Amino acid sequence: MRLIANVSYDIDMKFGRGFTVIELAVVMAVIAILVVVGTISFRSYQASARDKERHSDVQAISIYLENIYQRQIFSGATLIKPAGSYPSAEVMNNSTYRKAVFVDLPISSTRNPASPVTNAFMVYAPTPSFDDKMYKYVPIVSGGGYCASISEECRSYKIYYGTETESNKTVESKRK
Numbered sequence: 001m002r003l004i005a006n007v008s009y010d011i012d013m014k015f016g017r018g019f020t021v022i023e024l025a026v027v028m029a030v031i032a033i034l035v036v037v038g039t040i041s042f043r044s045y046q047a048s049a050r051d052k053e054r055h056s057d058v059q060a061i062s063i064y065l066e067n068i069y070q071r072q073i074f075s076g077a078t079l080i081k082p083a084g085s086y087p088s089a090e091v092m093n094n095s096t097y098r099k100a101v102f103v104d105l106p107i108s109s110t111r112n113p114a115s116p117v118t119n120a121f122m123v124y125a126p127t128p129s130f131d132d133k134m135y136k137y138v139p140i141v142s143g144g145g146y147c148a149s150i151s152e153e154c155r156s157y158k159i160y161y162g163t164e165t166e167s168n169k170t171v172e173s174k175r176k
Contacts, residue, residue, distance in 0.1 A: 047164040050113040055169070058135055058159050060109040061121070062171050065157065068101065069175065075100040079150075086154040086173065088139050088147045092123040110135070130168035136160040 019027075065086055073081040080097045081087050091097040098121075102110070112120035112133050122134050139147035139154040147154035156173040163169060 044165070051163040051165050053113040054135075054161055054163060057109045057111075057113070057120075058161050058169070058171050061105065061135065061137075062159060062173070064102070064105045064109075066174055073101055081150075082153065084153070086139055086147070086157050088150050088152055088154050089123045090148060090150050092121075092137055092139070130160055130162035134161070 068081070069086060070083050071081075072079060072083045073087075075097050080091045080100060087097075087101050091101060110121040114133065120133060120135050121137065123137050123139075136159065138158045138160070140156045140158065141147045141152050142155040156176050158173070159171045161169050161171075
């Protein structure tokens, strides 16, 4: 009988002892620190991925604009972009004309990575501000001025876009 009492006492000593409040607080603090570091890293990773998508979108738009430079583009019977020219601000601000210009460009290239249902492609005057929600297209005539009208021949362009993690970017046409 005495043997059973000693076994019972040993079991109570091994399993009956719990953690102290200090030990629990230390474990909770370590877990909290890991959660904060993980959240910050994840958000940074997401911002970096959106920036890469912005860069890819603008590159796709730029390549597309270079590919259509030599093509005439019509909307119905109306010539909206002569051969040897980039689209003007008038064309790009008109949704019907813009669809005719970008007919072969995937729609995802003109969407905002942070909000994919929002159109991110806009046309602005020659000195737009940077914004991580918009790709700002600025058509330019051969003398360096703003190419506003269909009747003008746009010889170059700049696309401005902002990022979340890097400095702001500008993509220029290959032709000047």
